[in-house]
Amino acid sequence: MSKITLSGLNKADVLAALYNASKPQGMGFMHYDPKPMTREEADGLLKQTTHFDYLKGRVMKVNLAGDELDTRDYDCDNGQGAAECALAELRSTDDVNSLSIQATHHVNTRKEAENVKANLGEESRVEKSGSDTTFHLGLSDVADKLGPAVDKAVKKRRA
Secondary structure, eight states: OOEEEOTTSOHHHHHHHHHHHOOBOGGGGGTOOOSOOOHHHHHHHHTTOSEEEEETTEEEEEEOSSSEEEOHHHHHHHOTTHHHHHHHHHHHHOOTTOHHHHHHHHHHHHHHHHHHHHTTTOOOEEEEETTEEEEEOOSGGGHHHHHHHHHHHHHHHHO
16 A cells, blocks of 8 residues: 555654654664654654654654655555554554554564664675666665664663
8 A cells, every 4th residue: 555544643643653663774773762752742843844754763754744645665664564554553542652563663673773783794885787877885884883873772672
């Protein structure tokens, strides 16, 4: 599914539920905050903007300006159907940080931490194929700072 109606939902609740279910990704671990978002915090953020790319290190990629949410970018990074699951949980529990949403965040954060740690030694490189050039950004040049940030994030999630 690529679009979900937001009809009947408070947009601050939508933002908080999506945030609470999302994971930090890559360099996002440098800014990761494990504290869940409340409706009140989300409401304050929505007074500033409706478009969120990364938020406190968590990958969001949503625009809450309209009555429908395009889920493609959120789902691309957080998992197929992730937005729909978070919003279905919100609709059924009226809780922006239900046990199910917490579990989703915890599992995906742990998996992403393992992925980042496994790729800390990867060098940046350029590949050329015909007229196409592809840049692969490695993590080796930031490993000394990113590695400890990932460790800290994992430790905070356990607490």
